[in-house]
């Protein structure tokens with residue numbers, strides 16, 4: 001079994017995705033027709049069912065150059081993700097710039113700026129959280145804010161690839177990494193990375209503008225009490241202060257009210273700037289960093305936990321081949337003298353010309369029409385022999401009757417196999433009797449039910465063959481169902497007619 | 506070949522009792538050996554091995570039939586002074602008779618001496634005859650544990666209880682009934698347990714075998730249900746958008762959908778046959794049966810629905826459509842229109858029309874054609890019947906799958922379709938019958954599939 005010659009190390013997760021993509025290709029009629037070789041190799045490699053499915057898929061996918069295609073897709077996804085993150089950074093930067101530029105004369109409403117910079121982010125965070133809760137509540141829907149962009153991205157990437165096989169592989173893969181638990185955490189990670197970049201862009205531009213320009217941060221209100229704003233600012237400062245990014249005191253805050261009586265103290269500008277930066281970090285970037293790390297962790301875990309759904313028809317159908325219940329070993333003691341078989345000729349039989357008859361049944365149940373059969377008038381009943389001793393006894397009696405002009409009627413059932421043991425019995429009967437001998441085969445109807453019409457005919461042929469081989473006259477083999485009163489009556493009528501026509505009245 | 510831990514079982518018995526059949530069924534191998542109703546079919550000893558823990562650990566040997574045990578017994582009697590039974594058998598194997606007329610019997614005895622346990626197969630339709638006693642006597646000389654296996658016990662002519670009685674009287678009590686054509690996993694388990702009881706050293710190996718077989722059986726049931734769930738989700742979601750009132754477009758879309766669903770069902774049947782390890786020729790046989798039996802019936806014909814205990818169409822449509830109808834639930838507006846169309850198109854479709862964009866389409870005059878709910882029920886009923894038949898089908902079976910058609914009822918009568926299936930109706934992107942967009946959510950579909958699978962499993966034995 002060839003190792004994967006791909007230069008890249010394939011992780012277990014990637015192997016599973018490969019198998020998943022390959023299943024899709026096979027279900028849409030792609031892939032080679034003969035997969036026996038890969039399957040035998042997978043069986044030889046052993047392992048549980050999933051391992052074998054993976055080995056099989058890898059061997060087959062390799063020949064179709066699928067790993068390279070999927071690697072290409074992975075690269076494309078990575079590029080797309082980085083592009084998205086870069087766009088996030090630019091958006092953040094532009095947002096920060098236009099926010100800080102909006103006010104004239106360097107007079108900036110602090111809360112206005114704060115809401116402009118962190119408002120959308122907070123709302124998006126809330127939406128993410130709500131959709132996460134929804135996705136846990138069983139509906140299995142990944143974070144909706146990214147669903148539409150993700151599908152657009154998927155469509156874009158898929159349209160960039162050519163070839164039916166590759167495209168179906170692509171869409172299968174996108175379907176897996178974009179849905180379920182994997183999709184939930186993958187898309188979450190992307191979302192947080194995007195926002196982290198945006199906030200990073202904001203921070204950078206804000207820092208830049210705060211260094212290169214002068215802003216006077218103020219706050220204002222028309223109907224709200226001043227005390228509320230002071231409290232709010234102090235609360236807001238709590239978290240950044242722990243990072244060493246908040247040093248505004250009550251006096252400074254009060255003095256920064258727009259058109260306050262007292263001019264703000266000299267440190268006010270710096271204090272407000274620090275709080276702005278601190279808020280961006282503490283309320284924007286830090287939560288996003290934490291959530292990004294968490295999402296990546298969960299993504300890694302769900303990748304590690306990802307298993308093929310082996311009950312899907314595309315995999316399940318492989319089970320008999322990859323997990324065979326048995327393995328053939330072959331012939332261990334060959335047939336050396338295979339006797340050629342010949343079908344005996346099928347001909348209607350009749351009983352020998354009427355004379356006294358001895359009747360012997362072999363391994364049969366007493367017929368439905370009674371024993372001895374009504375067709376042998378003046379019969380000597382030798383009984384039904386079901387074992388060797390009984391047969392020997394019957395043949396003994398037959399030998400004792402040999403001075404009489406007697407014909408022997410042997411009754412066998414077609415349900416029995418005309419095997420060598422049976423041939424020996426017939427031969428022994430033939431040997432014990434010197435007069436005419438006939439074979440009656442009963443239970444044809446039952447045999448036909450058991451075996452079907454064709455096989456029943458074959459069996460009749462086999463019986464005739466062994467009977468002829470053991471010395472019976474082909475003309476004296478007849479098939480007559482002794483369980484069937486109607487058939488027996490018809491036979492008797494026909495025979496009497498023949499006798500009536502042939503013999504003197 | 507299996508080291509010291511392997512187990513060797515020889516399958517012996519009179520000719521035509523189903524020895525090769527037993528092997529096929531135990532090994533799930535439809536192509537092992539040759540089976541025929543004629544005597545003396547198997548003329549060599551052929552081996553195969555059951556996989557336990559991924560390795561070939563239990564060897565099984567198919568032997569020719571013992572045909573002339575009477576002569577054999579007489580011959581063995583002549584070696585009485587040569588020692589015990591095994592010595593006498595050895596003497597016979599060295600004799601000229603063993604290379605001549607009794608060559609087949611010699612093969613059997615050679616293999617018997619090379620085995621740990623014997624499965625003596627009996628055609629339970631036959632009465633116990635002298636030759637059976639002779640055969641058991643010959644085999645008894647080899648002093649191997651012997652388990653009588655009654656085959657054909659599913660037949661009406663089976664004399665199972667008489668056989669048990671007879672065998673008990675000659676000291677054989679661990680008798681197993683195992684019909685090789687009418688498969689029952691419980692019988693198979695009993696067979697291995699009987700071997701287990703006789704061969705203490707191999708207890709663990711056989712226990713593992715029993716457990717693996719049980720697990721495989723459960724996996725088979727579950728996978729079969731998932732395969733049908735897959736079909737139903739595909740069929741339920743398949744939709745074709747047409748301009749309402751455009752009869753030509755409607756009928757061509759309806760034909761298109763019918764074709765897709767029929768193809769999809771055929772694929773499902775193929776998948777099931779493959780899953781159960783029945784030969785591809787079996788599929789052909791089944792297809793023939795479909796053509797001649799009720800499978801030939803049009804899946805969409807009202808007659809099919811009636812046979813499965815369903816009535817065609819719903820409500821107002823029933824009267825309007827002669828023999829068939831369109832079941833339009835498009836909000837009253839198009840009901841009259843569709844009822845008229847129903848008579849001409851002659852297929853059962855429902856238009857399910859919900860939510861924003863679709864509403865917009867409605868206003869523009871588009872509707873979605875979909876497979877009708879009753880058709881989904883019929884599909885489920887047919888596939889469940891097939892699974893039911895396959896679960897009971899031995900790998901020795903030469904006949905076609907038989908379906909108990911008339912007694913069968915569609916699942917979930919009088920109740921709504923399972924929730925998962927109803928959801929699938931609103932997710933055309935789950936259906937593989939129509940071109941799917943890239944990134945169609947796999948996990949959501951899989952969740953619905955498994956929910957439906959559980960519902961289907963409740964319908965299986």
Ligand SMILES: Nc1nc2c(ncn2[C@@H]2O[C@H](COP(=O)(O)OP(=O)(O)OP(=O)(O)O)[C@@H](O)[C@H]2O)c(=O)[nH]1
Nearest residue numbers: 520521522523524525526541542545546547570685
């Ligand atoms: N209905 C039914 N038919 C069976 C069953 N087992 C075997 N058969 C049929 O019985 C016939 C003989 O089966 P084989 O498996 O060839 O028997 P065998 O013992 O291997 O025969 P030889 O190799 O000739 O000694 C075939 O026609 C089988 O289809 C069973 O359980 N039920």
Ligand SMILES: [Mg+2]
Nearest residue numbers: 524525546547
């Ligand atoms: Mg055989």
